[in-house]
Amino acid sequence: MSTSSGINADLGLKLKRFVTPDHPEVNYAQAEKGIKAWLTTVDHKKIGLMYLGAIAFFFFIGGLLALLLRAELWTPAKTFLDADAYNQVFTLHGAIMIFLVLVPSVPAALGNFFLPIMVGAKDVAFPRLNLLSFYIYLAGATFSLYSIVTGAVDTGWTFYTPYSATTGTSVVSMTLGVFILGFSSILTGLNFIVTLHKLRVPGLTWGKLPLFCWSLYATSVIQILATPVLAITLMLLVMERTLKIGIFDPALGGDPVLYQHFFWFYSHPAVYIMILPGFGIISEIIAIFSKRRIFGYWFIALSSMAIALIGFLVWGHHMFVSGQSTLSSIVFSLITFFVGIPTGIKIFNWVATMYKGSISMRTPMWYAMIFLFLFTIGGFTGVTLGTLSVDVHLHDTYYVVAHFHYVMMGGMLIAFLGGLHLWWPKMTGRMYNERWANIAAFLIFTGFNMTFFTQFILGAKGMPRRYYNYIDQFQSLHQFSTVGTWVLALGFTIILIYLLQSLGKKGVIASKNPWNGRSLEWLTTTPPVLENFTYTPVVIHGPYDFHKPIAEFEYGIESHGHGHHDASVHHSNEESVNA
């Protein structure tokens, strides 16, 4: 243990080796029992799981709406929904999927569960604030759902003025819902930033942070800086509707393009809120399943930060046809291309990590491969849309719809599924059925491309987005796309079934480190104990040093925090080093 003795001297700590058992006597879920304990818990893991449940529920609702609107498009004009209902369905699909599913998905569910464990902390910096953010999320969701009951919203998820200021649908409750959800997002981001700065265990320098943490850090920065602007924008929109303040509505002397500037100043960075955590998951998966040190650690870490910063300077590319000045459009178009650089850096680094690695194609790795394939298509089509002249043709067509589904669903949602399969054994202590998981991944990949690649073609041919009707020549493509959604639905149903089954009596018990990972979450028990570790881990090697023996990752010091002083009772096997 020459390495660890060197570190000992550096940190001035008396390190001990703590070999945790596979399974604890009492895990986090058993530590406090009953519904009330769940609803009032401040444990980041339980809050993460509650978020996961809520997000899964809203994904189900948003998914049903998607099936509904694709089914309606089976024939031109009316199939079974009238035009107003169709407008409401696509608005709700977009609003639910973005604000209730994608924005919170990885940070609030998987990030909440794993970020504190990955930095060796007992919890996030502000556990009560974390619980509060969950309830704020539920309150925001309630407002949004309330709008469905009271006449829904038909503006599209972007709530563009002047239509949103004048339509008879319940824009106020929906926008208030999104306003409230924003605070939940801000609190999560704030908690993560403070946790990463202040609660890292000894030895865990920024350069040894798992890349998932880096990506959540970049995400949190955007959440902190962009979300308040959305909040004030929606507040002004609510005021526009209630008091007619005349800032956005041209009929009252206002400027609708100003609304678009405000909205996209948040909502463009927000697409990076929705993708950066996915990048983090892909970095973890590719390193673990290639058993190779990640290629270009700092490039991947800092490219997330670069995307976060450049992301604030490109919002105008949503407004190339909104009457923005030509000079602004040229500048925004140019800066938009810059986003491609850090993103490309990531893709190349992931591929380079796999080169000469010991690749094992387990389910999470399949999702990572699907991600690389789909996200690359999504990224490239994004660059085409950022090109001024091309955008004039493709603006507001199915090409745009396909592009953002390739990055949001093909990117973030696939990464989320990858993360879910990577960490499911750690979260639940159970292993899912690998064969069914592979079948589902295959169905999702196939169904996704059937649904959305078709839409690139439709868009390039001129099919406008959000239209209820279309010309007869497009019917076969529309129908093919609709069939694709059924394949997707089948894939997601299979996932739901095997994941629930793994929790049942026949579920296979998972070991504490099924993938032989090196970051801290793999070193604690499965499922983790209440405060994550029974000791304070001390980090000696990087999170991707697979060439170092696992024993060198198990060092730590006695926990001497407040509260659980009996922690050392659980240590099954301790050996002292270099005291």
Next chain:
Amino acid sequence: MSHNSSAVQSHVAHHFVDSEQQFDAAKFGMWIFLVTEILFFGGLFAAYIIYRAWYPDLYTMASTQLDTTMGAINTGVLIFSSLTMALSIWAAQHNDKKKTGIFLLVTIACAFAFMVIKYFEYTHKFHLGIFPGEAYTFTGIDHPKAHIFFSIYYMMTGLHGIHVIIGIGLIFWLWMKNNKGSFNSAYYTPIEIVGLYWHLVDIIWIFLFPLLYLID
């Protein structure tokens, strides 16, 4: 760290290693929150700047309707309240419970004074028919977009006023806690972070006052 949970250490939450880490985290968290507040107001400042660039003459005309004296008094009141807020932290650091309480009460009194003056300003304008948005009926300003200036005025000062009211609640909560003897030289984090919030509310007003009242 000793096992006996003395009064000094009992405030440290289970997931922190020591009091210093907890204090640092709380303060850092508050600073980040203040950043979000600045961006929240930033949207309104952007709206202000854009409309001012479009209609500079409107702004100079409309701002004559704002009462500079009242605005100036309010500025003084808020700056003084920031001083008493800072003094309450100083008193808590010196284990002076009585002074801490007095300074907190003076801060609350200033905040109330601010709101009362604001109330008189608002009611005077309502009396003239200067309302936000559609209800605007004032004819004294010869400009077709006059209502937009006042919409922005009410949004900015209204949102600021809401922050003052929240501040009153928070400082009152501090006062109650102080009465129970919760603060001492080793633990005064809540006063410190509410103080940061209060200074931000003060600073936003220091920007609002010249931008709205002093441009004619």
